[in-house]
Amino acid sequence: MAFCSNCGKEINANAAVCLNCGAAVNNQNSQGIKDTGSFGWGVLGFMIPVAGLLLWLLWSDSSPNNARSAGIGALVSTILSVVFVILWFVLFFGLAFSSFMYY
Ligand SMILES: [Zn+2]
Secondary structure (H helix, E strand, C coil): CEECCCCCCEECCCCCECCCCCCECCCCCCCCCCCCCCHHHHHHHHHCHHHHHHHHHHHCCCCHHHHHHHHHHHHHHHHHHHHHHHHHHHHHHHHHHHHHHHC
């Protein structure tokens, strides 16, 4: 059973507001993870883009804020990886081309 954090009266676990005092009820979702859109999920998505992508897909309905954080982290990580690879290629071929010019 859930209790109102404002007035302490017993309330329905699925209720969005307390029927006694009208205060908003902090419902935790079924996974027990608070949908705060925490920066930590973004970091996780950044470190492990695959995990971030999975969380983004899994949480798109139940925890949209967390899903967005994880998704953005994964997206930023992916973009940085692509940029890094492009830069590496540019540097590599740039060096190869310039050394070719010297000989
Ligand atoms: Zn209440």
